[in-house]
Amino acid sequence: xxxxxxxxxxxxxxFLKAAQWTLALTVISIFIAVxxxxxxxxxxxxxxxxxxxxxxxxxxxxxxxxxxVQIFIFYYGLTEIWMINAFWSAALGLAxxxxxxxxxxxxxxxxxxxxxxxxxxxxxxxNRATTMRRIILPQALRRAMPPLGNxxxxxxxxxxxxxxxxxxxxxxxxxxxGANTFDYMTWxxxxxxxxxxxxxIVTLLMNVVEKKMAASD
Amino acid sequence: xxxxxxxxxxxNKYFGDLHVLKDIDFEVQEKEVxxxxxxxxxxxxxxxxxxxxxxxxxxxxxxxxxxxxxxKKENLNQVRQKIGMVFQHFNLFPHKTVLENVxxxxxxxxxVAKSEAINEGNELLEKVGLGDKTDxxxxxxxxGQKQRVAIARSLAMKPEIMLFDEPTSALDxxxxxxxxxxxxxxxxxxxxxxxxxxxxxxxxxxxxxxxxMHDGKIVESGAPNDIFxxxxxxxxxxxxxxxx
Numbered sequence: 001x002x003x004x005x006x007x008x009x010x011x012x013x014x015f016l017k018a019a020q021w022t023l024a025l026t027v028i029s030i031f032i033a034v035x036x037x038x039x040x041x042x043x044x045x046x047x048x049x050x051x052x053x054x055x056x057x058x059x060x061x062x063x064x065x066x067x068x069v070q071i072f073i074f075y076y077g078l079t080e081i082w083m084i085n086a087f088w089s090a091a092l093g094l095a096x097x098x099x100x101x102x103x104x105x106x107x108x109x110x111x112x113x114x115x116x117x118x119x120x121x122x123x124x125x126x127n128r129a130t131t132m133r134r135i136i137l138p139q140a141l142r143r144a145m146p147p148l149g150n151x152x153x154x155x156x157x158x159x160x161x162x163x164x165x166x167x168x169x170x171x172x173x174x175x176x177x178g179a180n181t182f183d184y185m186t187w188x189x190x191x192x193x194x195x196x197x198x199x200x201i202v203t204l205l206m207n208v209v210e211k212k213m214a215a216s217d
Numbered sequence: 218x219x220x221x222x223x224x225x226x227x228x229n230k231y232f233g234d235l236h237v238l239k240d241i242d243f244e245v246q247e248k249e250v251x252x253x254x255x256x257x258x259x260x261x262x263x264x265x266x267x268x269x270x271x272x273x274x275x276x277x278x279x280x281x282x283x284x285x286x287x288x289k290k291e292n293l294n295q296v297r298q299k300i301g302m303v304f305q306h307f308n309l310f311p312h313k314t315v316l317e318n319v320x321x322x323x324x325x326x327x328x329v330a331k332s333e334a335i336n337e338g339n340e341l342l343e344k345v346g347l348g349d350k351t352d353x354x355x356x357x358x359x360x361g362q363k364q365r366v367a368i369a370r371s372l373a374m375k376p377e378i379m380l381f382d383e384p385t386s387a388l389d390x391x392x393x394x395x396x397x398x399x400x401x402x403x404x405x406x407x408x409x410x411x412x413x414x415x416x417x418x419x420x421x422x423x424x425x426x427x428x429x430m431h432d433g434k435i436v437e438s439g440a441p442n443d444i445f446x447x448x449x450x451x452x453x454x455x456x457x458x459x460x461x
Contacts, residue, residue, distance in 0.1 A: 119271055120308035120367075124322035124374055125298030134325055138312050 008190050011177070015194050018173040023198065025087070025159040025169060029094035030102075030152050036095060037102025044107045055103065062100035068161050070097050075165040090162035098155050105151065109144040110136060142213045149206035153199055160195075170194050220247045221280070222378055222409055223268060228277035230263055237263050239433040241277070245378070250410045252420040252441075255430035256456065261413045264430070265380050268411065269300045282377075298326060301371030305383040307363040309355040309370070315342065316351040319370045327374070334373070341369040345399050361392030365399050372403075379403065381412040417461060421445055429453045 043055035062070070074093035075086060084092075113136050121131035163172030174191030178184035223245040230238035237260045245251050253261040266272040267279065270286070270293050279286050286296055310318050319341060320334035329337075342348050345365040355363055364384055371379060381400065385393040397419050404410055404423050414420065420427050420441055427444040429437045429452075437444060437453045445461075448454045 114308075116304060116306055116308035117310065120302075120304065120310070122294075123269055123271060123297055123300075123302040123304075124371070125294050125326045126322060127294050130325055134321065135310055139310075142312065 004186060004189070007186055008193065011190060014173060014177075015170065015190065018168055018170045019194050019198060021087070021167060021169040022156065022159050022195075025091055025094060025162055025167070026152065026156040028091045029159070030098055030155050032092070032095035033098035033102050033155070034148075036099030037104075037106050040099065040103035041106035041110060044103065045110060059100045059103060062097055067093075067097050067158055068164060071161055071165060086162070086165045086167050090159070090165060090167050094155060094159060094162075097158070098151060101151055101154075102148065105144050105147045106140065109140040109147075112143055113139050145206070145210055145213055149202070149209075152206075153202055156198060156202065157195065221245065222247050222249075222282060223411070224278075224280040224283075225264075225268075226278040226280075228264070228267060228279065229275050230260075230267060230272060231275050237433050238267070238274075241433075241435060243428070243435065245409060245411055248407045248409055249425045250404045250408075250412065250423055251426045251428060252424040253411065253413045253428050253430060254415070254417070254420060254456075255436075259430040260433040261428075261430045262382050265382050265411060265413050268378075268380060269297050269302055271302075294326070298322075298374055299377045301374060301376035301379040303364065303367050303371055303379065303381045303384045305386050307355075307360070307367045307387075309363055309366055311355050314352050314354055315347065315358070315366050318355070318366060319373045322370070323373050338369070338373060341372050342366070344402075345369045346395070359392055360388045361395045364388065364396045368396075368399055368403070378409045378411070381410065381414065383413050383415070385414065385416055415460070417445070417457075429456065431456070 040055045040058055043051040046052065071090055071093035074096070075089040078084060078089060078092070117135055117139065118131050121135040122128075126134070159169060160171035162169055163175060166172070168176075170191050174187045175184070177187040177190075181187070221244045223243070225241055225243040228238050228241040228243070229236070239260075241260075241264060243264065253264065255261050263272055267274050270288055273288055281296065281300075286293075310321065313321060316335065316338050319338040320329075320331070323329040323334045323337070324331055339348065339351060342351055345368055347362060347365055347369070350358065350362065350366075355366065358366065368379075368384075384400070385396050388396065393416065397416060400410070400412070400419070401423055412419070412424075422441075424441045426438060427441045428435055429444060429448075429450075431452050437448060437450045444453065445457065448457060
């Protein structure tokens with residue numbers, strides 16, 4: 001037990017670096033995914049059939065294939081035409097993946113805002129776009145915060161798959177250490193603890209954000 | 218046509234197979250207060266919502282200020298700016314304070330300077346008796362206060378007509394009076410109003426004309442005294458005796 005904590009502390013500089021890669025992957029990919037998600041959510045609620053089909057096809061592709069396959073396709077496929085490194089392949093793969101789930105989160109939260117809100121906006125002479133931007137979206141985004149936070153945590157853990165294309169994030173470092181020392185169990189537990197710490201911090205941040213956004217309730 | 222602000226000819230509206238408005242002819246003159254009464258499902262709210270194109274007619278003509286409005290060609294956003302609407306469920310913007318609710322449309326739609334909009338907004342809120350609630354969020358208000366904010370929000374666009382869709386139906390009984398009082402004040406100032414309501418006292422006291430609707434048709438229309446004291450149609454008599 002004492003040995004384990006010593007290992008945890010002694011390796012903290014290496015794992016801190018790995019945790020930074022994990023966080024960078026997550027933050028960048030979710031940031032891009034939010035824009036992808038917003039875009040496809042608008043396609044889905046556009047009431048224009050071809051646009052809805054495009055959005056549905058994208059969501060079906062993402063949901064219908066394993067994330068690891070998507071990341072590999074981004075890594076081996078994309079680098080054929082556009083030289084990007086493993087980190088950016090993983091970041092884009094994760095963004096592509098999370099975008100579909102975030103699109104559904106936004107679609108749900110936009111549609112959950114009562115019809116009376118848009119009617120109130122339209123009856124005051126606001127056009128469709130202004131009503132969406134000023135009235136519907138601010139309320140919808142607030143409602144999307146809890147599921148978005150949840151998706152962020154899922155994304156953080158899914159970023160471990162980037163290890164398979166050689167990104168030295170938490171899981172990658174854990175398995176490398178495990179292979180070098182023939183002591184997988186210890187290093188996987190060390191990695192797991194780092195994930196728990198990150199998720200703990202994210203959860204705290206989410207609580208702060210949600211409290212702030214609840215100001216008008 | 219004279220000084221008709223609203224004129225509706227042979228208006229028909231369907232919801233799927235349901236024929237909710239049947240060949241409606243209806244007009245409202247400047248400064249007139251018209252109250253629509255009738256059982257729920259009679260089409261009075263739908264008629265009201267057709268007037269500002271929240272519902273689209275299936276056939277018929279709608280003239281506003283003497284000109285026919287063609288929803289396909291006309292910019293409805295401009296038409297709606299001149300027609301205020303107050304909803305049964307208030308529909309205040311919950312993420313905005315009371316004052317922000319009121320200045321939202323003038324600043325966003327009419328591009329009124331914010332300071333000017335705030336001055337006018339404060340005046341309007343003062344007028345509806347909520348001058349002390351400007352920085353409060355709607356969730357902190359009673360139903361009656363919410364509805365008065367909603368009225369102020371509509372008035373902020375300086376409409377020429379105000380439509381009220383059962384403005385007191387969602388209120389606790391003790392809060393109905395304050396909203397009706399605000400509406401009475403508005404009527405006395407000469408606002409043109411079309412009101413869907415079950416408040417017969419209000420209709421009697423404030424309306425210039427009462428219109429009774431049944432099953433998608435206008436059955437009878439006339440001065441409140443005539444409608445309430447000597448209804449000509451059997452349907453009107455039956456309706457009035459069921460509620461009075």
